[in-house]
Each structure stands twice: as structure tokens, then as C-alpha cells.
Amino acid sequence: MTSATAAPRRGAREKRLASPTQRRGEAFFLLGPCVLYLVVFSIYPLVVSLIRSFQDYDTRKNSWRWIGTDNYSQLFSSSDFWSIVEHTLVFSVAGVFIQVTLGTALALFFNQRLRGSAIVRGLLILPMLITPVVVGLMWRALLNPEWGLVNWVFIKLGFHNIGWLSDPGTALRTLIMVDVWQWTPFVFVIVYARLQALPQDVFEASAVDGANWWRRTRYITLPLLLPAILFAAVFRGIDAFRTFDLVFGLTNGGPVQATSTLSYEAFQNGFKYQHYGYASAISYVMLIVAAIGVTVLFKVVNVRREDVS
Amino acid sequence: MTLRFAGRTISYVVLLLIAAVALAPFLVLLIISFKARIDVLEVPPTLHFDWSTISENYRIVMHDDGFITYIKNSLIVTFASTALALAIGVPAAYAFSRLEFRGRDNWASTILSFRFMPPVAVAIPIFLMIQYIGLTDSYLGLILPYIAFSLPLVVWIMIGFFDEIPREIDDAAMVDGCTRVGLLFRVMLPLVRPGILVSAIFGQIFIWNEFLVGLYIINSQDRGTIPIGASSLLTTESPVDWNIAAAVGILTVIPMLIFSLLVQRWIVRGITAGTVR
Amino acid sequence: MSDLNSSDNATKGVIEQLVSGQITRDQFIKRAGILGISAAGIGGVLVGAGRATAADRVAARGLAGGTVNMLVAAEGDEKGVKDKIAEIKKSLGIDVKLTALPVGPLIEKTNQSVKASSGTFDVIEVLGFTVSAFVGGGFFEKLNPYLASAPAGFGYPADYPAGALEYVSNYDTTKQQFGGKDVYLIPGLHGGAVVLFYRKDLLKAAGLEVPKTWAQYVAAAKKLNTGGVAGNSMIAKSGDVSMFLVDFYSRFAGTGGKLMSGSSQQKNFTPRLTSPEAVAALQNMVDCVQYASPGVLQYDFTASSDAFSAGKTAMMAMWSTIAGPVFNAKTSKIASTVGVSTTPGTGAAAGRVVRGGWGIGIPKNAKNKDGAWAVIGYLTSKEFEKYQTRTYQTDPNRLSTFFDPAMNKALPYLSVAGKAFQKAQRLDIASVPETFELIGAAAEEFAGALGGSTTAAGACKKANDRWTEILKKGGHLA
DSSP, X not given: OHHHXXXXXXXXXXHHHSOHHHHHHHHXXXXXXXXXXXXXXXXXXXXXHHHHTTEEEETTTTEEEEOTTHHHHHHHHSTTHHHHHHHXXXXXXXXXXXXXXXXXXXXXXXXXXXXXXXXXXXXXXXXXXXXXXXHHHHHHHHTOTTTOHHHHHHHHTTOOOOOTTTSHHHHHHHHHHXXXXXXXXXXXXXXXXXXXXXXXXXXXXXXXXXXXXXXHXXXXXXXXXXXXXXXXXHXXXXXXXXXXXXXXXXXXXXXXXXXXXXXXXXXXXIIISOOHXXXXXXXXXXXXXXXXXXXXXXXXXXXXXXXXX | OHHHHHHHHHHHHHHHHHHHHHHHHHHHHHHHHTSOGGGGGOSSOOOOOOHHHHHHHHHIIIIISXXXXXXXXXXXXXXXXXXXXXXXXXXXXXXXHHOOOTTHHHHHHHHHHGGGSOHHHHXXXXXXXXXXXXXXXXXXXXXXHHHHHHHHHHHHHHHHHHHHSOHHHHHHHHHTTOOHHHHIIIIIHHHTHHHHHHHHHHHHHHHHHOOHHHHHHOOSTTTOOHHHHHHGGGXXXXXXXXXXXXXXXXXXXXXXXXXXXHHHHHHHHHHHHHTOO | OHHHHHHHHHHHHHHHHHHTTSSOHHHHHHHHHHTTOOHHHHHHHHHHTTOOOHHXXXXXXXXXXXXXXXXXXXXXXXXXXXXXXXXXXHHHOOEEEEEEEOHHHHHHHHHHHHHSSSOSOSEEEEEGGGHHHHTTTTXXXXXXXXXXXXXXXXXXXXXXXXXXXXXXXXXXXXXXEEEEEEEOEEEEEEEEOEEEEEEHHHHHHTTOOOOSSHHHHHHHHHHHOBTTBBSOBOOOOTTOHHIIIIIIHHHHHHTTOOOEESOTTTTBOEEOTTSHHHHHHHHHHHHHHHTSOTTGGGOOHHHHHHHHHTTOBSEEEEEGGGHHHHHOTTTOTTGGGEEEEOOOOSGGGTTOOBOEEEEEEOBTTOSOHHHHHHHHHHHTSHHHHHXXXXXXXXXXXXXXXXXXXXXXXXXXXXXXXXHHHHHOBOOGGGGSTTHHHHHHHHHHHHHHHXXXXXXXXXXXXXXXXXXXXXXXXXXXXX
């Protein structure tokens, strides 16, 4: 809130307090290490990988060969590419939609005084702190077709044995379910934080007006929460878009490529098959989409700042 | 009154359900880690509590499989890289919050966008670099790239915290003859301490879990981190020892459990300030 | 090779006399000296035979010492090595630093290490399917000079099946093909073949013989598929390499199928996944799924062997390496009623399975090659292989381990596994670096047929198309 209002004044103060050379020195001292660091450890590797995306690697000869845009044209013309894009998008969009809905509901739920809710809140964030390898392992045990707890409960309830990870129609939904389990807490934390920061008088006034809980939530609380919800959605959307650990740990992209995502495809080609060039091309396609996502993210952030002030 | 009471009861039931859904998978893991290998396969699932089996399972994980070392390494690497990322990121965030320069906001956005690069894209170039400077299989070899991974988020969150501090404080200090650098260290750092904690927390989640880059850089078990050590559990070419794997899961969850209970209020605080200011 | 063979017979006798206690240590050293075995060689043998004195250890150390960095597969191999690190230090004066990884990361790690200017590892375990990429790429040291000085009791090459040597030991880097005179890897630390596991009690109760053909296998599975026990199981998880290697290939090769025609050198390396044998093999798997657990489509290596050990499966074809846990009452409920045979098939092709296994060698950029060789010598010795097999039940490579009476008493499946290992076939596509990609693609498409979303012929066609695409991209098919 302060930044938006303080911004216009700031420039004038700078000029009055410090000479241009002094400011340049300060900027250099403060920003230099960070910029230098990112140039070496982020930008340089990204440039290398961009170059690689126009090359082909021969693993026997250990040599690189220029092939122009062949990796890209091969990627876009590959029969599986569009279905992989589809899985990636379904996984990201559906997963994030559910996470946002549940996360917001949780935030509203925790906005009441309940004994013990602080502890549950603390435990609720545990899933997002766990090593992905362990998450995969945990759910493979839970969903084990023979002795897994989930199937056992379902069969007791009178359902058939469900091919959680083996039925092409179900596997992607299972992945979304696990992703929802792991990342709903993230949305919850963001929305809850926003909810706590809202001025209480708004609610008190509307309560006096006699509006019921649903109307208050629908017309007052949710619009106020919208910036936080959007922020969480975009942030999660990008992360979901590049999810690889979960696919790696649970399905390896199967059955019949039903859960293969772009980043898994990149991993598979780069890490398992030594097609580094092709993997770099996939990564770059992803990076461009992620960059668009980041731009959208900042639009959301800016919209929100204006809203708030 | 009765209506209110019913409402409270339902709320508590829901609260329990939420806790159950979040924690049930961990409980199942815990139960599996108590069993002998053959008992894992029992249907319906049964409870076992035989101290000698439990201690054997955990002994194998801690000593034979070396997870004590992995946990120690993970703590060292995570702590060191988070601390260094803060040392580099906090001054930069301060500059982004206070200094005027061309394209400032675009630069800030660019830095955050590095947070979204797919690790597969950069793992090999980074590995080759670390190899070139001769740091493979060392803590420093892991710490250097991990700083770069958590830096964007640190900068992003810290900008939010610095923005919250009224500029009048800067002005007052500088009128008193304090330089900007002196101002940052003497005046600002104490004020943004919560922010430092919060960005440390967010930065370390990623580092704690990082697997792909670590796998390239680390060779020996003496230097392996938890995700690298746990990766051998994903083997598809030999049978997974479920009870041992579950014990690994539990053992690596414990530091995080303690951590999450300690820091949960800071996480909420961090997002309030860093993203929803 | 010829040096080795000429001294082989003479020295073999001497060493065996030493091991069996017919001659003393001093007599051995004297005679071995006459036969021209080097000091280090003598030391190594004495250490291996457990008859070493401190002085011998110094002799063995003569050429070696220092640190040896080792990369091995996390498939049980690392356990035996870990047990012996202290002993290797004591007897050879070498510090072994061990890195154990699952197959995928291991391959990538090998790839990065062997191509660096200075290698990370002195000893690397290489999966047979990657021999053409790594040895063929010229990244491994020729072992012939080292072998020439190996003690004759070492038993190379006589103690190994010819097929195993052709697959993971000898390679012709000029012609880029398996076999030839140059040795790059010693078979180890574990082998691999496929055998048929069955429940003796259930077969007997149903009045069935062990199936001899795959048609009989389906019929038996149908009959055995009753009340809580599945008639058979398989690895049916999509993309799982073992689905292709174990279940498909045993049926395919067992009925005389041939995977490829032409060769990569001629640029006409053509897949034959649409051949009648291939479609029939996949159809047989589809038939078998009916008599398997409802969860079979999720079965990987672990799940399938777990179900068998829990007594829920009557028959399965599986890597023989699982036999150890299956026969062990501590990890298996059916340890006393399990039987093992070679896999079914037609005529002479019956029992043909895929050749699995690893070789262990020294990368060209290793820093401590002498130390590396001393460690390899120790870890591929008869004594160590017996120890590793007995303790962790991984598959051996040596005939002297497979057919050792004492070993078979403890591990009754071993001689059957040995027969399967002798008869195992090298996978045609192992000769190109894209092996895993091809296997993975086929295993993904085949899953479609197993799950019923396409026919066997349809899945074979799709897999064949993907193979063609991959082979063309790799320049093996014009």
C-alpha cells in the first residue's frame, strides 16, 4: 500500500540527498553481487542451453553438430507433442482450479476461532515441504493395487479395484489429486494471509446490515481476496506447468504416455536418452510459456496494487 | 444456542477431517515403517508394533544407508546457501526498493522470472561449470548453484518488506550523514528481520528438495543430500524395500515437521508482506 | 588373451592346489614365481584365498594403493562392496569410495564422467545395454594387458558363459560391434536372466505340469486363477523396461522371434515388431492379463514379485535375481512351495530369454588405473562373487558360482538360473545407443494393448512406427 503512494515522491528525494556518482557507486555495491551472480549461474547456463537447442549431440562421438531449427520442427511435428501439451495444460489448469477453490474454502474456514486450529494450520503446510521423491513413494504405497490403503477402503465401500495409476483415463486425475493434496496448502496460506490483513470494520458494517454469511462472503470477502487468489493461481499454475518430480515418482509418464508432461519429456530426453539438444528445445518452449506466465503474474500484481491503494 | 452449538460441532468435525486428509499419508508411511518387509503386503492392512523390527528398520536407514550423513549434509548445504543468498539478495532488494534507475521494475521482474526456469534446461551447463572450477562432490559445489536458485525469491520477498518501511526513516538517517550502505546495515536490517526469516524459509524449501542438479554434482555418499540419497529408492530394476523406504520418508519428514510447526506463523507473515502488501 | 591362455592351465593347477590346501604358501610362491606370475598377482591370489601374510599384502599393494572411486548400480551390488571396503583397505591398501545409483542416474553420471577431461571414477559398472554407447564410444580402457598379469585361478574367460563375454566383456570398437578380441569390461557385479517361477503346491493341486509352451502357460493360468490367487502375473506397468525385456521378450524369443533385420552399419536396421511372432507374443500377454490380478496393469518389478511372495500369484516369468527373496522365509510366505524352471517356448527356442547383466571396467580418464584393476580383480573374483550371491542373492556371472553344489544347496534355484543365463540372447537393439529409448517406447505402446484400449496388432504397429522414427533419427535406418 505504501509503495504505490510513496513512489512519485521517491525520485525527488534521491536527487536531493545524493550526487549521481555516489548513487552509481551505491547501486553498484548493492546490486552488483546479485546481478553478477545471476549472470554466472542463471543467464550463462540458459544461453548455453539455448545454443544447445539448435544442436544435436552424438553420444558415441561426444560431439555437437549444428542442425538449425531441426529440434524445434521435430518437436512441433512429433505425433505426441500436442497430446503432451494437452496433458500438461489439463494437469496445470484443472489442478490449480481445484487447489484455488479448496485453498480459498480452507482460508475462509480457518477464519473462525476454533481451539486447536493453529496446530492444524501448522500441520497443513507439511505436504508442501516434503521431498518430492518421498511424496511419490508415499502415494505409490497408498495406491498400491494389492495392499494399498486407498484401494482397500474403496473395495470395502463396494467399488471395483480402481487402476489409479494404470488406467489411462484415471492416471492423470490421480496425478492431479496428489498435486492438489500437496499444493492446496500453498494457496491456503496466501489467501489466509490476505484474509488476516483485511480491515475488520468492513465485515462488522455488513454484519450490522444483516447480510447473511454467504452474501457477505460472496459480495464482500471474495472480491477483496481476489488479488491474492489470482496471484496464487498464476504462481501455482507456472509451477504446475513445469512439474516433473510427481510424474517421475508416480507414473513415469504412463500408461501409454497418458501422463507425460513437457518437463517429464524434457527430463526423459535429456537425462535418460542423452538427447540434450532436443531436451533443450523442449525446455525453451517451456521457458517461453513460463515467461508469458510471469508477465501475466506481474500484470496481476500491478492490478492488485492499484486495487489496494 | 443449540444452532450455534451444532455449528461449532460441525466446524470441529471439519477441522479433524482436514487434519486427517493432510496427515493420513504420513501416518500410513509411519505404520509401514514399523513393519517387517513381508508384513507390508498384508490385506487388510494391519498394525505392528514390535520394537526390534522398528529399531532394525531405522538402524538400517540411519547407519547402513547413511541417512544420518544425508540429513547432516542437507542441513549444511541448505543453511549455507540460504545464508549466502540472503547476503547477496537483501542488499539488491534494498536497491530495488529505494534507488531510482531505468527499467527498475523490469529488472526486478526478470530476476523473479529465473525462479521459473526448468531445472532440466540448466542442470548440465551448471554441472560443467562446477566441474571446470573443480568443485564437484563438495559442499561448495552444491551451494554455489543453490544460491542462484533461491536468490530470485529472496529478492522478490525482500523488496516487499523494504517497501513497507516508510522512506522518512531513510531520509532522517541520511540527513544525519549516514551513507546508504551504512543505513542498510545499521538501520534497515533490524527493521526487516521478519522478512529475512521469511525469505530464508521460502528459499530453503526449494534447496531442501533439489534433486536434479545435486545428482550431477555430488558423487560420494559422504556429500549426498536427502533427495539424492532417497533417489535410489526409486529404482525400478530391483525390489523396493517398502518398510525401509517408509522409514526414510519418516526420518526425512521429521526435520520438516519441526520446522513447519516452528515457522508457520512466519510463512503467513511472509506472504502477507511479500506478495499481498 | 593368448598370453593368458597359455599360462592358464599350468597356473590354474597351482592355485587350486593352494586353495584346497594341497600345497603350502611357500611352495605356492615358489612355483608361481617359476610360472611367471607377478608379485602383485601372487599377492592378490593369496589374499583372495585367505592365505595372505602381511608381506603378501604389501606385495599386492606394490602396484596399487591410493584411492579408488567406484560407481556401481544400486541393485544390491553395493551392499557386498560396502561389506568388503574395510577388507580391501586391509589387504590391498586401497581406499574404495563408493557411489551407488539406480540405473537412470547411473547412466547419466557415467556419461558425464567418462567424457570429462579428468574422470571422477576409476571403476564403473556398465549395464550391458549401454556397452555400445560407452565402450563403443571409446571411453573405456582395454583390459587385455591387465588380464595378462592376472593370476590364472582368476578363471577369465573360461568361467563365464560365451554369451556373457560377447555381451559385456569383448567389443570391437573399429567395427562397432559386440565380440572380438579386445576386453573392456569384466562381467560383474551381477548377471541377469529370466526364469519361470511357479507354485509347486498349486500346480500339483490342479493336476498341472510345469508349462512347456506359452499356450500351455495361458491354459494353466486360466485353471490356476481361482479364489484369491491369480493364475499368473507379469510386469504390465506402462513404459517399464522389464515389461518388454521379461514378459514380451521371453514369449517373443521363446517362439523363435527375431527383433531386427539388417544392421546399423548398413543403415537398414529395421524393426520387426509387426512380425507374426511379435503380435502373437503380445496377444499371449493380453490373454494372460485376464488371469492376473485386477491391479496387474500397475505392476512393476516390485509389485509383481511382492504379489508372488505374498502367495497371491501362481506363476510368473521374472528376472532370476528375485529368486533370493522369494526363497527366503523371512521375506516370502511361499518360500517352501516355490519352484523354478526355464521359461516355456517352442522347440529349440524354448527357454530363450533376454541377456541382462553388467560389466565392470576402467574409464580411460581414470586417475588410478592400477588401483582400479586391483579392486576389479577383487570384486570379480570367485570368492567375492560367491560371497555376494550367498549374502544378497544377486545373480552371479560365473559358471563356478551358478553350478557350485554348496551354493545350490543354499540357493536351490541357482542352477536353473545358470541354465537360463547360458541360453540367454543378446538383445539386437543393444548394439545402438538408443536401446533404452526403444525399449521404453515399446513398453508404453504395449501397455495400450494390455489395458484393452487397442489390439495387440495395433500396439505392435504403433511401437514399430516409433522404433522406425527413433532409428531414423539416430541414423541407423535410412
